[in-house]
Amino acid sequence: MADILLTHAYFLKYDIIEKRVMKPYPPLGILYLSAYLKRARFSVDVFDATFRDPKDFEETVRRTRPRIVGIYANIITRDNVFRMARIAKDNGVEFVICGGPDAPEWAELYLENGADIIGTNEGERTLEALIPWLNERGMSGLEDFQGIIFRRNGRLFRTAPRPVITDLDSLPWPDRDVLVMEDYFKAWKSKHGESSVSLITARGCPFHCAWCSAEVFGHSHRQRSPKNVVDEMVMIKEKYSPDIMWVSDDVLTINRRWSLQFFEEVKRRGAQHPYECLSRVDLVDRPILQGLKDSGCFRIWYGAESGSQQVLDSMEKGTTVEQIREAARITQDVGIQAGFFILLGYPEETTKDIRKTIDLLKTARPDVFGTSVAFPMKGTEFYKRVGDRIIPDQNWSSRNQNKLLFKARYPRLYYWFAIRWLVKEVNVDKMWRQRKRPYRKILTEALKIAVARTGVAAMDLGSFYRTQPKRLTP
Numbered sequence: 001m002a003d004i005l006l007t008h009a010y011f012l013k014y015d016i017i018e019k020r021v022m023k024p025y026p027p028l029g030i031l032y033l034s035a036y037l038k039r040a041r042f043s044v045d046v047f048d049a050t051f052r053d054p055k056d057f058e059e060t061v062r063r064t065r066p067r068i069v070g071i072y073a074n075i076i077t078r079d080n081v082f083r084m085a086r087i088a089k090d091n092g093v094e095f096v097i098c099g100g101p102d103a104p105e106w107a108e109l110y111l112e113n114g115a116d117i118i119g120t121n122e123g124e125r126t127l128e129a130l131i132p133w134l135n136e137r138g139m140s141g142l143e144d145f146q147g148i149i150f151r152r153n154g155r156l157f158r159t160a161p162r163p164v165i166t167d168l169d170s171l172p173w174p175d176r177d178v179l180v181m182e183d184y185f186k187a188w189k190s191k192h193g194e195s196s197v198s199l200i201t202a203r204g205c206p207f208h209c210a211w212c213s214a215e216v217f218g219h220s221h222r223q224r225s226p227k228n229v230v231d232e233m234v235m236i237k238e239k240y241s242p243d244i245m246w247v248s249d250d251v252l253t254i255n256r257r258w259s260l261q262f263f264e265e266v267k268r269r270g271a272q273h274p275y276e277c278l279s280r281v282d283l284v285d286r287p288i289l290q291g292l293k294d295s296g297c298f299r300i301w302y303g304a305e306s307g308s309q310q311v312l313d314s315m316e317k318g319t320t321v322e323q324i325r326e327a328a329r330i331t332q333d334v335g336i337q338a339g340f341f342i343l344l345g346y347p348e349e350t351t352k353d354i355r356k357t358i359d360l361l362k363t364a365r366p367d368v369f370g371t372s373v374a375f376p377m378k379g380t381e382f383y384k385r386v387g388d389r390i391i392p393d394q395n396w397s398s399r400n401q402n403k404l405l406f407k408a409r410y411p412r413l414y415y416w417f418a419i420r421w422l423v424k425e426v427n428v429d430k431m432w433r434q435r436k437r438p439y440r441k442i443l444t445e446a447l448k449i450a451v452a453r454t455g456v457a458a459m460d461l462g463s464f465y466r467t468q469p470k471r472l473t474p
Helices: 016-021 028-039 054-064 078-090 107-112 124-137 181-192 226-240 256-269 286-295 309-314 321-333 351-364 381-389 412-454 461-471
Strands: 004-008 044-047 068-072 095-099 117-119 148-152 155-158 196-199 244-247 275-279 297-305 337-344 368-373
Touching: 004 028, 004 054, 028 044, 028 068, 028 124, 044 054, 054 078, 068 078, 068 124, 078 095, 078 107, 095 124, 107 117, 107 148, 107 155, 117 124, 181 196, 196 226, 226 256, 256 286, 286 297, 286 321, 297 321, 321 337, 321 351, 337 351, 337 412, 351 412, 368 412
Parallel strands: 004 044, 004 068, 068 095, 095 117, 196 244, 244 275, 275 297, 297 337, 337 368
Antiparallel strands: 117 148, 148 155
16 A cells, blocks of 8 residues: 555546647646655655546555545646545545635635645645645644645634745655656657657746746745756656657746856767757846757747737736847847737737737747636636636636636627637738749739839838738639
């Protein structure tokens, strides 16, 4: 019997969107927990739900007979977490612990649906202390135990937070050995012809975007040493031979000094390997981007969010539309692909603002972009603003990720059309530019000849070209 069975509640087979995208990654959170607890001499089992089914989880619980089950919960897996908690309880599990970004804010709901304890913030040290406590004392005396939420006699207790782990190098790397990594590689290769492995270099984000939750790692940015990160990258390269890597930090280039040291460490050890990452448009410049390029980065995703400065300010994003344009320009100039995340449906957003976002995409011309509709997560400033407009009995799940779930300026169906309008117009513009290059050259020469012969410039070239999609066909 293991001391604890760790799991998450994401089942790929039920995610319609991800089945089309097919870029699944292992659950690093519970893999960090597994590695940490094993080093502390606990017996740990891990159930990776990604390619499995709830029935498989039930069979695992029956076979391993754990006394404690720990479930990672996020906003799109909430219903599955409840289902798994009930399965655990129905099969003799004494304590169900839920952690992750969603559970603390909806603690009463989780406690009503099978959870006994909610973990707040990071879970390594909490579980290290909680497992022996539960084995020896059960639920008694938990009022002074740091970093948890629980209920006793109808009263909800939220204890003081546990101090964060400041030395991330002291943590073991994720316990990837418990996974069937080949399942992830097969899924990737089936759609993209390449495999990918994820890693993180830091915890916490110092920024305060109004719609973003920092429930688990908070706003204190802590980073592993460049050497420790490169050590893991070298290990991943040698052990798994992935085609690419995904550095899944919220923002990779927060610490400029660290970034430059990381680039130098990669160069010194010849550890360059293709990877993609996330950053902010106000945290990159040519030296940083060149360093990213030289270390193997082939794509950077930016949270552009909107082409309207009014909307960006409302989001408390702290960036400008011009910074977005400039970041994309320099990124592509050094030979890195620029990816944009676009967020529609913010309360103040109008059709004119969406038009500005479309214009931004058509002029900044990111190599790739993804769209989503704003969702107010409990505990964020965004939620406080629209909490009284949440549509009852709605839950953001893998089946409705792009549905508007609060009463906004426009109805839900509007945003369904808005996303398609945006994507189609931007793609048509891209096709026009790619297919019309020969025609543009011919038109330029023809116009120059006409101007030379008549001496009258009827319109400038830029204005002339902007009219062409409506007037000319190949």
